Amino acid sequence: MKILLIIIGIILLTCFFLPLFSRVFNLGNLSGIALGIMFFIAGIKLEDMSFTVKKWSFFVLFLSLWAVVVSSYYILLHGKSTARDEKVLIVLGCKVRGDEPSLALVKRVNSAYNHLLCNPESVAILSGGQGRDENLSEALCMKQMLCDRGISESRLLLEDKSINTDENIRFSAEIIKRENLQSNVAVVSSEYHLYRAKRICRKYGLNAAGVNSRTRLDLLPTFLLREAMAVVKDFIIK
Numbered sequence: 001m002k003i004l005l006i007i008i009g010i011i012l013l014t015c016f017f018l019p020l021f022s023r024v025f026n027l028g029n030l031s032g033i034a035l036g037i038m039f040f041i042a043g044i045k046l047e048d049m050s051f052t053v054k055k056w057s058f059f060v061l062f063l064s065l066w067a068v069v070v071s072s073y074y075i076l077l078h079g080k081s082t083a084r085d086e087k088v089l090i091v092l093g094c095k096v097r098g099d100e101p102s103l104a105l106v107k108r109v110n111s112a113y114n115h116l117l118c119n120p121e122s123v124a125i126l127s128g129g130q131g132r133d134e135n136l137s138e139a140l141c142m143k144q145m146l147c148d149r150g151i152s153e154s155r156l157l158l159e160d161k162s163i164n165t166d167e168n169i170r171f172s173a174e175i176i177k178r179e180n181l182q183s184n185v186a187v188v189s190s191e192y193h194l195y196r197a198k199r200i201c202r203k204y205g206l207n208a209a210g211v212n213s214r215t216r217l218d219l220l221p222t223f224l225l226r227e228a229m230a231v232v233k234d235f236i237i238k
Helices: 002-022 027-049 051-077 103-118 137-149 163-177 194-203 220-237
Strands: 088-090 122-129 156-159 185-190 209-212
Touching: 002 027, 002 194, 002 220, 027 051, 027 220, 051 194, 051 220, 088 103, 088 163, 103 137, 103 209, 122 137, 122 163, 137 156, 156 163, 163 194, 185 194, 194 209, 194 220
Parallel strands: 088 122, 088 185, 122 156, 185 209
Antiparallel strands: none
16 A cells, blocks of 8 residues: 555656646646645655554545546546537637747637638637736737638637636627627637536526647646636636
8 A cells, every 4th residue: 555655646746747847837736746745645654654544544635536537537528529510619718928829729729720611601709818928818819820820800809808717708708799699609628628618608608519629648637637626616606
Protein backbone atom coordinates (compact mmCIF):
# COMPACT_ATOMS: atom_id res chain seq x y z
CA MET A 1 0.00 0.00 0.00
CA LYS A 2 2.89 2.35 0.79
CA ILE A 3 4.32 1.97 -2.72
CA LEU A 4 0.87 2.41 -4.28
CA LEU A 5 0.29 5.69 -2.44
CA ILE A 6 3.69 7.03 -3.46
CA ILE A 7 3.20 6.01 -7.12
CA ILE A 8 -0.25 7.66 -7.27
CA GLY A 9 1.24 10.78 -5.69
CA ILE A 10 4.05 10.93 -8.26
CA ILE A 11 1.60 10.40 -11.16
CA LEU A 12 -0.68 13.18 -9.92
CA LEU A 13 2.22 15.58 -9.33
CA THR A 14 3.57 14.89 -12.82
CA CYS A 15 0.17 15.38 -14.48
CA PHE A 16 -0.54 18.67 -12.76
CA PHE A 17 2.99 20.11 -12.81
CA LEU A 18 3.49 19.63 -16.56
CA PRO A 19 1.06 22.41 -17.59
CA LEU A 20 3.18 24.93 -15.67
CA PHE A 21 5.79 24.66 -18.44
CA SER A 22 3.11 25.84 -20.88
CA ARG A 23 2.21 28.82 -18.67
CA VAL A 24 -1.02 27.18 -17.54
CA PHE A 25 -1.76 27.64 -13.86
CA ASN A 26 -5.24 27.63 -12.38
CA LEU A 27 -7.34 26.05 -9.65
CA GLY A 28 -7.09 22.72 -11.47
CA ASN A 29 -3.29 22.68 -11.13
CA LEU A 30 -3.43 23.78 -7.53
CA SER A 31 -5.98 21.15 -6.50
CA GLY A 32 -4.27 18.35 -8.42
CA ILE A 33 -0.85 19.19 -6.99
CA ALA A 34 -2.32 19.34 -3.47
CA LEU A 35 -3.91 15.91 -3.92
CA GLY A 36 -0.65 14.51 -5.27
CA ILE A 37 1.29 15.87 -2.30
CA MET A 38 -1.22 14.32 0.11
CA PHE A 39 -0.90 10.89 -1.54
CA PHE A 40 2.90 11.16 -1.52
CA ILE A 41 3.10 12.20 2.14
CA ALA A 42 0.60 9.50 3.16
CA GLY A 43 2.84 6.91 1.50
CA ILE A 44 6.00 8.22 3.17
CA LYS A 45 4.38 8.48 6.62
CA LEU A 46 2.23 5.35 6.39
CA GLU A 47 4.20 3.31 8.91
CA ASP A 48 4.00 6.11 11.50
CA MET A 49 0.20 6.43 11.34
CA SER A 50 -2.22 4.92 13.79
CA PHE A 51 -4.87 2.56 12.47
CA THR A 52 -7.57 5.25 12.77
CA VAL A 53 -5.50 7.85 10.92
CA LYS A 54 -4.68 5.32 8.18
CA LYS A 55 -8.36 4.42 7.79
CA TRP A 56 -9.54 7.99 7.45
CA SER A 57 -6.59 8.96 5.24
CA PHE A 58 -7.36 6.13 2.83
CA PHE A 59 -11.05 7.01 2.82
CA VAL A 60 -10.50 10.72 2.09
CA LEU A 61 -7.72 10.24 -0.45
CA PHE A 62 -9.33 7.50 -2.50
CA LEU A 63 -12.77 9.14 -2.33
CA SER A 64 -11.18 12.32 -3.70
CA LEU A 65 -9.39 10.40 -6.43
CA TRP A 66 -12.58 8.54 -7.35
CA ALA A 67 -14.50 11.83 -7.54
CA VAL A 68 -11.85 13.33 -9.85
CA VAL A 69 -11.80 10.30 -12.17
CA VAL A 70 -15.59 9.87 -12.36
CA SER A 71 -16.34 13.57 -12.86
CA SER A 72 -13.64 13.85 -15.54
CA TYR A 73 -15.02 10.83 -17.38
CA TYR A 74 -18.57 12.21 -17.21
CA ILE A 75 -17.50 15.62 -18.54
CA LEU A 76 -15.56 14.03 -21.42
CA LEU A 77 -18.51 11.76 -22.21
CA HIS A 78 -20.64 14.87 -22.79
CA GLY A 79 -17.88 16.71 -24.65
CA LYS A 80 -18.37 15.05 -28.01
CA SER A 81 -19.34 16.93 -31.15
CA THR A 82 -23.04 16.50 -31.88
CA ALA A 83 -23.62 19.38 -34.30
CA ARG A 84 -24.76 18.72 -37.88
CA ASP A 85 -26.05 21.63 -39.95
CA GLU A 86 -26.87 24.23 -37.28
CA LYS A 87 -27.12 27.71 -38.75
CA VAL A 88 -25.91 29.63 -35.70
CA LEU A 89 -22.64 29.02 -33.88
CA ILE A 90 -21.73 30.47 -30.52
CA VAL A 91 -17.94 30.35 -30.35
CA LEU A 92 -16.68 30.71 -26.78
CA GLY A 93 -13.52 32.72 -26.32
CA CYS A 94 -10.33 31.77 -24.55
CA LYS A 95 -7.10 33.46 -23.51
CA VAL A 96 -5.35 35.99 -25.75
CA ARG A 97 -1.77 36.73 -24.70
CA GLY A 98 -1.20 40.30 -25.82
CA ASP A 99 -2.09 40.02 -29.50
CA GLU A 100 -1.53 36.28 -29.79
CA PRO A 101 -4.35 33.73 -29.38
CA SER A 102 -3.74 30.87 -27.00
CA LEU A 103 -3.52 27.35 -28.41
CA ALA A 104 -6.99 26.57 -27.03
CA LEU A 105 -8.46 29.61 -28.81
CA VAL A 106 -6.80 28.64 -32.10
CA LYS A 107 -8.29 25.15 -31.84
CA ARG A 108 -11.77 26.53 -31.11
CA VAL A 109 -11.50 28.81 -34.15
CA ASN A 110 -10.39 25.84 -36.27
CA SER A 111 -13.49 23.90 -35.21
CA ALA A 112 -15.72 26.89 -35.93
CA TYR A 113 -14.05 27.39 -39.33
CA ASN A 114 -14.71 23.79 -40.34
CA HIS A 115 -18.40 24.09 -39.42
CA LEU A 116 -18.77 27.42 -41.24
CA LEU A 117 -17.04 25.97 -44.30
CA CYS A 118 -19.35 22.94 -44.39
CA ASN A 119 -22.45 25.09 -43.79
CA PRO A 120 -22.17 28.16 -46.06
CA GLU A 121 -25.45 29.66 -44.79
CA SER A 122 -24.42 29.56 -41.15
CA VAL A 123 -23.26 32.51 -39.06
CA ALA A 124 -21.08 32.68 -35.96
CA ILE A 125 -21.38 34.74 -32.81
CA LEU A 126 -17.82 35.22 -31.56
CA SER A 127 -17.97 35.67 -27.81
CA GLY A 128 -15.32 36.96 -25.43
CA GLY A 129 -14.33 40.30 -23.93
CA GLN A 130 -10.93 41.88 -23.38
CA GLY A 131 -8.93 41.00 -20.27
CA ARG A 132 -6.43 43.25 -18.53
CA ASP A 133 -3.44 41.59 -20.22
CA GLU A 134 -5.10 41.28 -23.64
CA ASN A 135 -4.49 43.90 -26.33
CA LEU A 136 -7.77 43.07 -28.06
CA SER A 137 -10.95 41.24 -27.21
CA GLU A 138 -11.14 37.49 -27.67
CA ALA A 139 -14.07 38.04 -30.03
CA LEU A 140 -12.08 40.39 -32.28
CA CYS A 141 -9.10 38.04 -32.24
CA MET A 142 -11.34 35.20 -33.45
CA LYS A 143 -12.85 37.42 -36.12
CA GLN A 144 -9.42 38.31 -37.48
CA MET A 145 -8.40 34.65 -37.65
CA LEU A 146 -11.58 33.61 -39.46
CA CYS A 147 -11.46 36.53 -41.90
CA ASP A 148 -7.81 35.72 -42.66
CA ARG A 149 -8.97 32.23 -43.63
CA GLY A 150 -11.60 33.53 -46.02
CA ILE A 151 -14.78 33.63 -43.93
CA SER A 152 -16.88 36.66 -44.88
CA GLU A 153 -17.11 39.37 -42.24
CA SER A 154 -20.88 39.48 -42.85
CA ARG A 155 -21.18 36.00 -41.29
CA LEU A 156 -19.45 37.01 -38.06
CA LEU A 157 -21.19 38.76 -35.16
CA LEU A 158 -19.15 40.06 -32.23
CA GLU A 159 -20.04 39.72 -28.56
CA ASP A 160 -17.07 41.43 -26.90
CA LYS A 161 -18.36 42.39 -23.44
CA SER A 162 -18.47 39.06 -21.58
CA ILE A 163 -15.95 38.03 -18.93
CA ASN A 164 -17.06 34.45 -18.19
CA THR A 165 -18.95 31.53 -19.75
CA ASP A 166 -22.31 32.52 -18.32
CA GLU A 167 -22.02 36.00 -19.82
CA ASN A 168 -20.68 34.55 -23.11
CA ILE A 169 -23.89 32.62 -23.57
CA ARG A 170 -26.31 35.12 -22.03
CA PHE A 171 -25.08 37.98 -24.23
CA SER A 172 -24.97 35.70 -27.27
CA ALA A 173 -28.57 34.64 -26.62
CA GLU A 174 -29.53 38.32 -26.59
CA ILE A 175 -27.87 38.78 -30.00
CA ILE A 176 -29.75 35.76 -31.37
CA LYS A 177 -33.03 37.27 -30.21
CA ARG A 178 -32.19 40.78 -31.37
CA GLU A 179 -31.07 39.66 -34.84
CA ASN A 180 -33.99 37.23 -35.15
CA LEU A 181 -31.64 34.36 -35.94
CA GLN A 182 -32.70 30.74 -36.25
CA SER A 183 -33.00 28.79 -33.03
CA ASN A 184 -30.97 25.74 -34.12
CA VAL A 185 -27.73 26.59 -32.37
CA ALA A 186 -24.38 24.93 -31.78
CA VAL A 187 -21.83 26.02 -29.19
CA VAL A 188 -18.12 25.71 -29.96
CA SER A 189 -15.64 25.11 -27.17
CA SER A 190 -13.00 22.74 -25.83
CA GLU A 191 -14.21 19.22 -25.12
CA TYR A 192 -13.81 19.66 -21.35
CA HIS A 193 -15.97 22.81 -21.49
CA LEU A 194 -18.89 21.63 -23.61
CA TYR A 195 -20.88 19.93 -20.84
CA ARG A 196 -21.14 23.09 -18.75
CA ALA A 197 -21.55 25.32 -21.82
CA LYS A 198 -24.57 23.33 -23.03
CA ARG A 199 -26.09 23.40 -19.53
CA ILE A 200 -25.78 27.19 -19.48
CA CYS A 201 -27.30 27.37 -22.99
CA ARG A 202 -30.40 25.58 -21.68
CA LYS A 203 -30.54 28.09 -18.82
CA TYR A 204 -30.99 30.85 -21.41
CA GLY A 205 -33.46 28.97 -23.58
CA LEU A 206 -31.04 27.56 -26.15
CA ASN A 207 -31.06 23.84 -26.88
CA ALA A 208 -27.54 23.77 -28.29
CA ALA A 209 -25.58 21.02 -29.98
CA GLY A 210 -21.86 20.87 -29.38
CA VAL A 211 -18.80 21.39 -31.57
CA ASN A 212 -15.67 20.41 -29.68
CA SER A 213 -12.00 21.23 -30.05
CA ARG A 214 -9.33 18.92 -28.71
CA THR A 215 -7.08 19.89 -25.81
CA ARG A 216 -3.44 18.84 -25.63
CA LEU A 217 -3.18 15.70 -23.51
CA ASP A 218 -0.65 17.17 -21.08
CA LEU A 219 -3.06 20.04 -20.32
CA LEU A 220 -6.29 18.04 -20.21
CA PRO A 221 -6.18 16.80 -16.55
CA THR A 222 -5.74 20.36 -15.27
CA PHE A 223 -8.65 21.75 -17.27
CA LEU A 224 -10.88 18.77 -16.49
CA LEU A 225 -10.35 19.18 -12.75
CA ARG A 226 -10.94 22.92 -12.93
CA GLU A 227 -14.09 22.34 -14.97
CA ALA A 228 -15.39 19.72 -12.53
CA MET A 229 -15.11 22.26 -9.72
CA ALA A 230 -16.85 24.89 -11.87
CA VAL A 231 -19.75 22.48 -12.50
CA VAL A 232 -20.10 21.90 -8.75
CA LYS A 233 -20.07 25.66 -8.17
CA ASP A 234 -22.81 26.15 -10.78
CA PHE A 235 -24.98 23.52 -9.08
CA ILE A 236 -24.55 25.26 -5.73
CA ILE A 237 -25.19 28.85 -6.76
CA LYS A 238 -27.55 28.43 -9.74
